Structure formats: C-alpha cells, structure tokens
Amino acid sequence: MKKIYLLSTVFLCSLLLLAGCGGSNGASGDAKQLRLAHNLSEEHPVHKALENFSEGVEEKTNGEVTVKLFANGVLGSEKEVLEQLQSGAVDMTKVSAGALESFASEYSVFSLPYIFESKEHYRTVMESDVVQGIYQSTADQGFLGLTYFDSGARSFYTKDTPIQTPADLAGLKIRVMDSPTAIQMVELLGGTPTPMPYGEIYTALQQGVVDGAESNPTALTTGKHGEVAKAFSFNEHTMIPDVAIISQKTWDSLSDEHKVALEEAAQEATKYHTEIWNKAMDEAVTDAEEMGVEFYEVEKEPFIDAVQPLHDEFMKDEDIAQIIEDMKALK
Numbered sequence: 001m002k003k004i005y006l007l008s009t010v011f012l013c014s015l016l017l018l019a020g021c022g023g024s025n026g027a028s029g030d031a032k033q034l035r036l037a038h039n040l041s042e043e044h045p046v047h048k049a050l051e052n053f054s055e056g057v058e059e060k061t062n063g064e065v066t067v068k069l070f071a072n073g074v075l076g077s078e079k080e081v082l083e084q085l086q087s088g089a090v091d092m093t094k095v096s097a098g099a100l101e102s103f104a105s106e107y108s109v110f111s112l113p114y115i116f117e118s119k120e121h122y123r124t125v126m127e128s129d130v131v132q133g134i135y136q137s138t139a140d141q142g143f144l145g146l147t148y149f150d151s152g153a154r155s156f157y158t159k160d161t162p163i164q165t166p167a168d169l170a171g172l173k174i175r176v177m178d179s180p181t182a183i184q185m186v187e188l189l190g191g192t193p194t195p196m197p198y199g200e201i202y203t204a205l206q207q208g209v210v211d212g213a214e215s216n217p218t219a220l221t222t223g224k225h226g227e228v229a230k231a232f233s234f235n236e237h238t239m240i241p242d243v244a245i246i247s248q249k250t251w252d253s254l255s256d257e258h259k260v261a262l263e264e265a266a267q268e269a270t271k272y273h274t275e276i277w278n279k280a281m282d283e284a285v286t287d288a289e290e291m292g293v294e295f296y297e298v299e300k301e302p303f304i305d306a307v308q309p310l311h312d313e314f315m316k317d318e319d320i321a322q323i324i325e326d327m328k329a330l331k
Contacts (some may be wrong), residue, residue, distance in 0.1 A: 007180070032065045032258075034250060036092035037081045039073035039198050043319055044222045045280045046094060046242055047071050049273035053244070056265030065258050067092070077176060077197035079276060086142045091250040096151065098179035098240050104137040104235045109323050111181035113237040114300070119153075121331050122239045126150075135243075144251055146244045147266035149273045152216030153236035154276045155298075159205060159212065162296045163233040166190050166306045175201050175213035181310070182214075185237065188307050189193045199225070205229055217284040226291040235298040237307070244269075 008311035025048060036054070040046050045187025052066035070090075075081055078095045082103075085093055100107040110117060116122040126148050156163040156174065163169055169191035176182040178195045179258070194210050201219075204210045205228040212229065213219070214237070220226030244266060251259065285295065315321045 001152060009278075010323050013128050027327045031063060032253075034065065034067045034091040034246075035070065035089075036067050036074040036086070036094070036244075037070040037090050038094040039081075040071060040094070041222050042071045043315050044071075044218065045273055049149055050094060052245070052272045053265050053269035056268050057262055060261035060265055061258055065254070065261065073197070073199045074297060077199065081198070082143075085245070085247050088247065088249060090247075092146075092244065092246045094244050096177055096179075096240055097148075097243050098177040098182055100138065100243065100245075101179050101181060103141045104134070105317070105320060106134045106137040106271050106323060108179075109134075109314070109320060109327065110240045111179050111185070111238060112310065112324070114304050115324065115327065116239045117331060119239075122150075124330045126241060128330055130323060130330070134323070138245070139248060142248050143245045144248055146175050146246050146262065147270045148241040148243050149270060150277050151240055151242045152218070152277070153234075154214050154216060154238045154240060155235050156214050156237075157212055157220065157229045157232040157293075159229055160231055161211070162231045162294070163212070163235060164296060164298055165302050172211040173209070175204060175210045176232055182238075183309055185307055187213075188310060189303065190306075201225060202228065213241055217281055217288060220288040220291065220293055221284045226288040226293045230293050231296065232288065232293055233296045233298050237303060268307070310317050 008048045034057075036050060038047070050069055054069060058066050075084065075090065078093075078099045081090060081093045082095060082099065097110040101111065116125065131145075131148070139142065141168070144198050156169070158172065161168060161172065166189045169186070169189050172191050173194045174186050174191045175196055176186055176193045183193040183195065194204075196204060196210075201210070201213050202223065202225055205213065205225060211226065215223075217232065220229065220232065246262070254262065289295070314324060
C-alpha cells in the first residue's frame with residue numbers, strides 16, 4: 001500500500017529558514033546546495049559516512065554541488081523529514097528502510113524478520129539489482145533511493161529483563177519504528193509494540209512509557225540508551241538498512257554529469273561506512289558494558305518459528321513474493 005504524506009507543520013519550514021537554508025541554490029554563484037537531514041548524532045557512523053558523501057560530491061563536482069548536513073533530528077523525525085522532502089523543503093535524507101513501507105510496499109521485505117540468513121547474504125542482496133529495483137519503487141512518491149548504510153542486526157533491549165525467549169516479551173511495551181511489519185512482528189512474539197520517533201526512546205525508557213526497544217548496540221552508546229536500558233539480547237531478528245534518498249525533483253534538476261557524481265559519491269560513502277561500521281559495533285558493546293549493560297546470547301529458533309505467520313502472509317502478495325524469492329536465490 002502506498003501513501004503520500006503532506007507537510008504537517010509550518011514550524012519546520014520556519015526552522016529551515018532560521019538555519020539559513022532557504023532555496024536549493026547555495027549562497028555562492030551558481031553552486032547548488034542540497035540539504036540532507038537525518039535523526040542520528042554526529043558521532044554515529046552513518047553521519048560520518050554522510051560527511052564522506054558530502055565531501056565526495058563537492059570534490060567530484062568541483063564545488064558546483066554541495067551537501068549541507070542536519071543531524072540530531074533538528075529538522076524533525078524521520079516521518080517529518082520525509083514529508084519535507086516531498087514538499088521540497090529538503091533535498092535528501094537518511095531513513096530506515098522500515099520508515100519507507102508506507103510509501104512503497106516493496107520496502108517492507110527489509111523488515112521481514114530473519115529474511116537474511118547471514119551478514120554475507122545481507123551484503124550480497126544489498127549490492128544486487130533486486131535492491132536497485134526497490135530504490136526506484138518510490139519514484140511516483142517523489143523520491144528515489146540512492147544507496148544504503150548497514151544498520152546492523154536489530155535485537156531487543158530492555159531496562160532490566162533479558163529477552164531470551166518470545167515468552168519473555170509478554171506484557172512488555174516495546175518501542176518500534178512506525179513500520180506495520182515491525183508492529184506485527186512484536187505482536188507475534190508476544191510483546192506490545194509502541195511506535196515512536198527514535199529521539200523519544202531515551203525519555204520513554206527513563207519514564208517507563210516503554211519497557212524496551214529494538215535496535216543494534218550503537219543505540220546504547222550514541223543514543224545513550226545504555227544509561228537506562230541494562231539488558232541487551234542478541235536475537236538479531238532483522239537487518240534493516242538505512243537508505244539515503246533524494247527528492248525526484250532535485251534529482252531531475254541535476255545534470256547527467258552531476259547525477260553520476262552523486263552516485264559515485266554515494267557508493268564510496270557506503271564502502272567507507274562498511275569499513276568503520278564493524279569497528280563501531282565492537283566499540284559500542286565494550287562501551288555499553290562499561291555503562292553496566294549486560295549482553296545475552298539467544299537461541300533464535302523459537303523466535304524464527306513465532307514469526308513464520310508473517311512470512312506466510314508476505315508470500316500471498318505475488319510481487320513481494322517474487323522479491324523474496326529473488327533475495328533467497330542470492331544466498
């Protein structure tokens with residue numbers, strides 16, 4: 001199911017103007033300045049990769065195109081920035097693929113638990129033509145996928161309860177992305193899904209609005225969730241990539257030469273991110289342990305069995321089923 005969101009608040013547009021970014025063209029000459037907003041911190045590996053992308057674009061276009069970054073959700077949540085991208089207030093953003101389900105059902109396959117059998121399988125799929133087709137699926141929604149960044153395997157973490165079997169989720173409110181698939185997954189596992197923006201998780205955990213969340217270990221450190229969540233369980237239910245997307249209108253305004261430059265810079269940024277990601281994950285675990293977080297290994301089979309109805313449901317859609325089969329064939 002596809003859905004178009006409209007810009008919901010004038011305040012965010014005002015914030016853009018206060019940030020000194022009105023209009024796509026930069027302040028100097030004919031240089032075009034693209035605005036890229038996301039909700040992660042400046043210490044996060046994805047932000048560092050986006051800095052690499054920005055530098056690559058400027059270098060490859062001889063300064064004719066520049067990319068200005070807005071981190072920490074200063075221009076709004078993922079959903080709000082997507083709305084701004086459609087309205088033309090921003091040119092690019094980085095969002096979780098899970099946030100794109102409402103725009104194109106093709107993106108829902110990334111949120112299907114245990115669709116990837118290994119990290120190697122994940123990488124192979126993400127570098128394939130299958131994903132290139134998914135990137136194009138939102139063209140009629142006003143934006144395109146440009147590249148991906150590994151967001152690691154998502155697992156459950158709570159204030160104090162290890163999630164070692166699905167039964168441990170009973171009665172727990174778990175923060176999830178605003179993703180229908182993530183909501184169904186937690187329901188099947190016995191928890192109570194609670195969608196909310198990433199930036200609200202810390203306070204929600206602290207105040208008991210939610211009992212836990214699901215993400216990779218960097219959320220404990222760069223997001224500081226480890227200050228309030230002390231039990232992290234490696235059930236690794238999903239590997240949902242982050243996706244860099246660009247407004248179709250902005251893309252169409254670029255020359256062919258500049259389009260190639262952006263594509264090349266995006267691919268190089270992904271490679272750079274891959275280099276720093278594994279190190280960041282190891283460091284996150286070490287740092288989180290120093291914060292008092294305990295990590296638990298989990299037998300995954302009970303989790304896989306519990307979410308099988310979701311796989312069966314996905315296979316009823318012929319188009320989605322074909323994507324899943326194509327992904328499985330790349331093992």
